[in-house]
Amino acid sequence: xxxxxxxxxxxxxxxQDIDFGTKASVPGWLRxxxxxxxxxxxxxxxxxxxxxxxxxTNVTPLAERQFHFPMEFALKEKALLKHYLNPQExxxxxxxxxxxxxxxxxxxxxxxxxxxxxTVQADNAQLKKLINLFPSTYPDVFAALNNALLQEGIFIQIxxxxxxxxxxxxxxxxxxxxxDTIIVPRTLISIGKSAQVDxxxxxxxxxxxxxxxxxxxxxLIKENxxxxxxxxxxxxxxxxxxxxxxxxxxxxxxLETFSLTVGGTLTRNNLNIxxxxxxxxxxxxxxxxxxxxxxxxNHTCVEHRAPNCTSNQLYKGILDQHSRAVFNGKIIVSREAxxxxxxxxxxxxxxxxxxxxxxxxxxxxxxxDVKCTHGATIGQLNEDEIFYLKSRNIPxxxxxxxxxxxxxxxxxNRLPNQSICEKLNQLLSSAIDVLK
Amino acid sequence: xxxxxxxDELTQRExxxxxxxDIETEQFPKGxxxxxxxxxxxxxxxxxxxxxxxLKAYRHxxxxxxxxxANIHYDxxxxxxxxxxxxxxKGKDKAQSLEEVDQELLKTFERLGIPLSEQKRLTGVAVDAxxxxxxxxxxxxxxxAKLGIIFCSMSEAISHHPELVxxxxxxxxxxxxxxxxxxxxxxxxxxxxxxxxxxxxxxxxLSTYFRINAADSGQFERTLIVAExxxxxxxxxxxxxxxxxxxxxxxxxxxxxxxNNAEIKYSTVQNxxxxxxxxxxxxxxxxxxxGKCVGVNSKISWTQVEAGAAITWKYPSVxxxxxxxxxxxxxxxxxxxxxxxxxxxxxIHIGKNTKSTIISKGISTDHSNNNYRGLVKILPSADxxxxxxxxxxxxxxxxxxxxxxxxxxxxxxxxVMEHEASTSKISAEQLFYxxxxxxxxxxAVSLIINGFCKEVFKELPLEFSVEAVRLLEMKxxxxxx
Numbered sequence: 001x002x003x004x005x006x007x008x009x010x011x012x013x014x015x016q017d018i019d020f021g022t023k024a025s026v027p028g029w030l031r032x033x034x035x036x037x038x039x040x041x042x043x044x045x046x047x048x049x050x051x052x053x054x055x056x057t058n059v060t061p062l063a064e065r066q067f068h069f070p071m072e073f074a075l076k077e078k079a080l081l082k083h084y085l086n087p088q089e090x091x092x093x094x095x096x097x098x099x100x101x102x103x104x105x106x107x108x109x110x111x112x113x114x115x116x117x118x119t120v121q122a123d124n125a126q127l128k129k130l131i132n133l134f135p136s137t138y139p140d141v142f143a144a145l146n147n148a149l150l151q152e153g154i155f156i157q158i159x160x161x162x163x164x165x166x167x168x169x170x171x172x173x174x175x176x177x178x179x180d181t182i183i184v185p186r187t188l189i190s191i192g193k194s195a196q197v198d199x200x201x202x203x204x205x206x207x208x209x210x211x212x213x214x215x216x217x218x219x220l221i222k223e224n225x226x227x228x229x230x231x232x233x234x235x236x237x238x239x240x241x242x243x244x245x246x247x248x249x250x251x252x253x254x255l256e257t258f259s260l261t262v263g264g265t266l267t268r269n270n271l272n273i274x275x276x277x278x279x280x281x282x283x284x285x286x287x288x289x290x291x292x293x294x295x296x297x298n299h300t301c302v303e304h305r306a307p308n309c310t311s312n313q314l315y316k317g318i319l320d321q322h323s324r325a326v327f328n329g330k331i332i333v334s335r336e337a338x339x340x341x342x343x344x345x346x347x348x349x350x351x352x353x354x355x356x357x358x359x360x361x362x363x364x365x366x367x368x369d370v371k372c373t374h375g376a377t378i379g380q381l382n383e384d385e386i387f388y389l390k391s392r393n394i395p396x397x398x399x400x401x402x403x404x405x406x407x408x409x410x411x412x413n414r415l416p417n418q419s420i421c422e423k424l425n426q427l428l429s430s431a432i433d434v435l436k
Numbered sequence: 437x438x439x440x441x442x443x444d445e446l447t448q449r450e451x452x453x454x455x456x457x458d459i460e461t462e463q464f465p466k467g468x469x470x471x472x473x474x475x476x477x478x479x480x481x482x483x484x485x486x487x488x489x490x491l492k493a494y495r496h497x498x499x500x501x502x503x504x505x506a507n508i509h510y511d512x513x514x515x516x517x518x519x520x521x522x523x524x525x526k527g528k529d530k531a532q533s534l535e536e537v538d539q540e541l542l543k544t545f546e547r548l549g550i551p552l553s554e555q556k557r558l559t560g561v562a563v564d565a566x567x568x569x570x571x572x573x574x575x576x577x578x579x580x581a582k583l584g585i586i587f588c589s590m591s592e593a594i595s596h597h598p599e600l601v602x603x604x605x606x607x608x609x610x611x612x613x614x615x616x617x618x619x620x621x622x623x624x625x626x627x628x629x630x631x632x633x634x635x636x637x638x639x640x641x642l643s644t645y646f647r648i649n650a651a652d653s654g655q656f657e658r659t660l661i662v663a664e665x666x667x668x669x670x671x672x673x674x675x676x677x678x679x680x681x682x683x684x685x686x687x688x689x690x691x692x693x694x695x696n697n698a699e700i701k702y703s704t705v706q707n708x709x710x711x712x713x714x715x716x717x718x719x720x721x722x723x724x725x726x727g728k729c730v731g732v733n734s735k736i737s738w739t740q741v742e743a744g745a746a747i748t749w750k751y752p753s754v755x756x757x758x759x760x761x762x763x764x765x766x767x768x769x770x771x772x773x774x775x776x777x778x779x780x781x782x783x784i785h786i787g788k789n790t791k792s793t794i795i796s797k798g799i800s801t802d803h804s805n806n807n808y809r810g811l812v813k814i815l816p817s818a819d820x821x822x823x824x825x826x827x828x829x830x831x832x833x834x835x836x837x838x839x840x841x842x843x844x845x846x847x848x849x850x851x852v853m854e855h856e857a858s859t860s861k862i863s864a865e866q867l868f869y870x871x872x873x874x875x876x877x878x879x880a881v882s883l884i885i886n887g888f889c890k891e892v893f894k895e896l897p898l899e900f901s902v903e904a905v906r907l908l909e910m911k912x913x914x915x916x917x
Contacts, residue, residue: 052505056845335834350849354816361857363840368831368861375856378846 009182012063014042015148029123029131030150036136037147044141056326056358057268057297062240067182067212070096075103075175077206084204084426086419089167090115096176097183098152103171112162112195118153118188127155130190133218134246140270142242146184146216153186156199160192160222167198167419174205174213174235181209187217191225198228198417202427203243205236205263215243223277226254230420234427235263244270251277258415259315260424261288261296262431268297275302275309275337285411286315289431290323291352297326304337313344316411318404319355320435327359329374335366344374349381349407351400351435397436404435451709452910454679457543457649464521466652470494473622476521480591480625483598493611493621500615506778507807507839508747510683510720518685520623522650524567564589564628564644566657574628576640586631587642590658593629600631604662608691608728608755616687616722616749620656624689627657632667632698641670641897648677648708648719654685661691663698665731670701672900675744677709680717683746687722696731696758701739703896705904708744715774715803718746725752729761729787737764739895741904742779743911751809753782756790756818763792766892768904771804771836772911780810780827780841785818785851794825797889800836801912811843814851821848825855830888832861832881832912882909 007018015038046063047054075081075095081103085091092115093103099117106115121127136147154170172185191197203213213235221227235241241264249255261267273282288296302311317325327346348357361374381403389399408428415421464472473494477487502513564574564587580587586597593601611621628644648655663669677684686708692700702725711718721744727736738752754763765781783792792812800806808827829838840857862884870880886893886905893901 338834350846350851352849354847355849357844357846359844359846359855361840361842361855363829363857363859364837365829365831365839365859366837368834368836370831371858371860373856373858374840376842376844376853377855378844378851378853380850380852 008066008068010064010066011046011145018149027119027121027123029128030119033131033136033147034150037144037150040136040144041141041148044144047141053299057266057295059242059268062212065180067180068178070098070176070181070183072096072177073098073100075100075173075206077175080206081171081173081204084202084423085169085171089169089419091169091171092154093171093173094152094154094185095173096181097172097185099154110162110164112159112192113164114157116155118155118186119151121155126190130188130218130220133220133248140244142214143216143244143246146186146214149182149184149214150186151184153188156187156189158191158195158197160194162192162195164195164197167200167417170199170201172201172203172213172215174203174211174239175207176209176211179209181211183211183213185213185215189217189219191219191221191227193222194224195222196226198420200230200232200420200423202232202234202423203241204234205239208237210238210240212240213243215241217243217245219245219247221247221249221253221255223251224253228256228416228420230258230260230415230424231269232260232424232427233263233267233269235267237263237265239264240266242268244272247273249273249275249277249280249282252279254281256283256416257285258424259286259298260427261298262427265293266295269299271298271300273302273311275304275306275311278306278308280309282309282311284311284313285414287408287411287428288317288325289320289408289428290317290325291320291431291434293322295324297328299328301330301332302342304331304333304340304342306336307338307340309337310341311343314411315346316408317347318349318407318435319352319357321352322354323352324356327376328362329360330362330364331372331374333365333367333370333372338367338369340367340370340372342370342372346376348378349404350378351381351404400435401432404432408432451679453676453707454709456678459524459649461522461524461650463519463650463653466519467516468518468520468623472520476623476625479521480594482594485602486594489606489611490622493618496612497615497618497622500618502615506749506809507805508749508776508778510747513685513720515619517652519650519653520656521625522653566626566628566644566646567649580638580640583636583639584633585636585638586629588629590624590627590629590660593660597629597631600662601629601660604691604693605660608693608726609689609724614724617689617724620658620687620689620724624656624658627659627688629659630661630669630671632663632669634664635666637667638669641672643672643674646673646675648684648686651680652682652684654687657688659688659690661700661702662693663695663700665696665698668699670897671703672897673702673704675706675708677719679709679712683718683720685720685722686745688724690723690725692727692736694727694729694731694734694736694761697733698731699735700727701737702727702752703739703900705741705900705907706744706748707907710744710775711746711773713773715746718775719744720747721745721750722747723750725750726755727753727763728755729758729763731761732758733760734758735762735764737766737895738781739766739892740768741892741896741907742767742769742777743907746775748775748777748779750779751782753784754792755784755786756792757786759787760789761787762790765794765796766895767796768799768889768892768908769797769806770799770908770911771806772801773804774802775804777805778807778809780808782811783813783823785814785821785823787818789820790818791822794823794827795891796827797892798827798829798838799832799885799888800829800838801832803835805837807839807841808857809841812845812853812855814846814848814853816847818848819850821851823851823853827857828888829857829859830861830885831859878913881912885912
């Protein structure tokens with residue numbers, strides 16, 4: 001790791017081949033991946049607001065900054081993290097992008113579940129298939145950047161017919177000591193046929209400094225598997241978080257995703273789901289609570305490529321003070337995907353004085369036997385409801401919190417796993433309890 | 437009946453306005469340059485300021501690039517291969533009475549179902565008929581003049597009411613607005629002008645009928661409607677063109693201005709020739725329509741039935757500047773064969789307590805492509821703004837596509853906005869229900885489609901509403917089952 005010490009990059013200029021340590025230890029596939037990622041990144045460059053996908057989120061300020069690779073991998077604020085982890089669960093902790101033996105407990109895993117460091121994997125067929133699930137030419141410049149800068153990653157494999165009872169909790173802790181650090185978390189998950197699993201991936205930050213987390217998670221859900229995948233983002237105040245989650249669903253698989261965003265100064269979540277084979281079911285839920293000058297941008301894209309698939313999407317947001325939210329949901333139904341049911345809804349609550357919301361629910365439909373709907377609402381709390389509570393001797397700020405709670409509970413309560421639900425509530429309370 | 441006549445009848449039914457009027461015309465040479473614009477301005481005996489304005493637009497246009505963000509595909513347009521002016525030769529000056537109008541022309545409009553002779557007129561509709569580049573007749577002018585309403589062709593307005601034209605033209609769609617509007621500003625040949633004075637409620641439906649006849653010509657008309665304080669006007673627009681193998685360009689601009697408490701209702705039934713089954717020919721319809729609610733409590737509503745044109749690129753918009761102003765958009769867009777439509781609206785909320793409603797229905801059949809693209813923008817000044825949008829699409833057949841691209845930008849925390857959209861097909865249950873009650877397949881489909889579009893049709897003036905229903909039925913014939 002020490003090879004990158006003191007090294008830095010600027011995103012506006014072309015990426016060079018970075019020496020990530022001794023070349024001999026790097027497996028061939030990784031070297032190729034980095035190379036392809038670098039080429040793709042240099043080819044695409046940092047998008048501007050003229051790019052339709054980045055119309056409402058300006059990342060050009062990021063481009064000029066000089067980002068350093070992390071120098072230290074020890075955590076000082078241990079108590080905060082310990083409070084967040086449940087020792088009963090399978091915890092996988094990475095500090096500043098590097099696997100931490102101290103906080104993780106991956107020993108005595110159930111049979112059929114393996115957790116390994118991605119980058120020490122040898123060139124095997126299984127991995128090759130997974131890593132090329134989404135080709136390096138995929139039109140996502142930050143995914144390409146992640147490929148180019150990949151140093152360590154987590155590889156979770158769940159074998160066929162394995163039921164994993166305990167929640168798998170992947171925690172990416174950012175606690176950089178120097179300013180403007182870049183962290184590239186990478187997770188690869190393969191869920192076998194008829195397997196069942198609950199996964200929570202948290203991005204948390206315990207410092208107030210500015211850093212840039214460029215996360216990428218790829219998930220393959222095989223035939224008849226059932227997966228719950230949650231992404232919780234509670235980065236520190238000055239953080240930039242640009243993350244992509246790409247999911248590939250096979251025949252008759254079930255997926256429920258949840259995305260929570262409370263932290264960071266600028267967040268972009270890309271969630272791309274490809275329904276490749278018939279009979280799949282997908283739920284996409286999301287929640288964001290923003291305050292001060294925070295900016296969140298949720299981009300979802302559900303691609304129906306096969307018949308008889310259902311996708312159901314609900315994203316809710318609370319905006320306070322001067323915050324900004326962007327929602328762009330895309331549903332693509334290809335010609336083969338008959339009997340598709342696809343729903344999408346984005347609801348926003350504006351509590352601040354000058355919030356801004358840009359929402360763009362989008363349908364692109366090429367098959368005729370479909371039922372697709374989308375909707376978006378933007379509004380305020382109902383004055384009558386506040387009056388009702390106040391007339392019962394509940395002060396204004398508490399009334400607002402109760403109603404805001406009601407607004408988010410509707411979606412939070414859909415989470416099937418109690419333990420994950422509690423964790424998300426823990427992260428959320430810091431945002432809800434300050435509403436007035 | 438012989439086979440050919442049967443076939444003829446079928447094609448006739450597909451597009452019954454596809455005939456060509458054999459009339460002597462005066463045409464400018466093909467191509468566009470400053471000379472052509474000078475010639476056009478001279479031919480129309482325009483004042484110097486108008487020519488200046490045209491040239492300014494032309495010079496700006498030469499610096500612009502054709503936009504390609506819409507989800508439509510077509511071969512590049514050669515703007516130098518278009519005839520920018522074509523007019524019937526007889527009576528170079530506009531006819532003073534109907535007797536002076538060429539009989540061929542009258543017959544043409546008669547065949548289109550637009551009788552220009554005032555005795556046979558539809559009750560309560562005044563018509564301005566535009567044939568290729570010029571207005572050939574405007575009915576009921578004297579009756580309207582008694583009320584102080586000015587309803588005439590744009591050329592007349594430029595020479596008779598220059599102060600009004602100067603004041604309002606370009607105030608909503610500036611000459612530099614977009615590629616097609618700028619082209620129009622440079623070469624617009626005619627169109628309608630309509631001015632409703634203070635506190636006048638226009639007793640007639642005003643209407644313009646556009647007809648493209650000449651081959652390889654483009655039609656570039658410009659319409660301007662001004663409604664003074666407390667006035668009301670309802671305006672209709674219809675369009676047809678002959679069936680030709682080559683694509684023809686239509687780039688129009690419509691500007692509406694509503695002052696305090698004024699209301700403008702603008703309805704369109706667009707039935708340009710849409711090309712044949714293989715997508716040959718048809719009109720390229722690139723239109724900029726925009727209304728501005730300048731005054732308080734003003735109201736503008738757009739109602740459109742888009743059933744023709746090979747390509748439709750049209751976003752009738754409302755700028756809600758006055759406090760408490762209201763903007764409405766009702767649209768039915770039907771595409772069949774290989775038509776492509778990218779249409780929708782823009783609602784820009786600037787004033788306080790402004791309201792907007794969007795109802796859009798898209799029906800897509802055969803190999804066509806139907807897109808809704810809309811923008812709702814609520815600016816920080818628009819306290820208490822309210823928007824409701826609904827856009828539904830219906831797919832008939834497996835080779836068409838329907839897309840929705842709604843952009844919603846809210847920058848005021850007191851705004852309330854709702855948007856909903858759906859895409860579906862006619863369900864088997866609905867069809868079964870109707871057929872089990874004795875309706876044939878086409879009757880059942882037509883009934884369901886009518887129900888689907890009802891919210892929009894009821895906004896149309898009565899005669900147009902009937903016409904729109906028939907138009908839809910005719911277009912859907914043969915595409916179901």
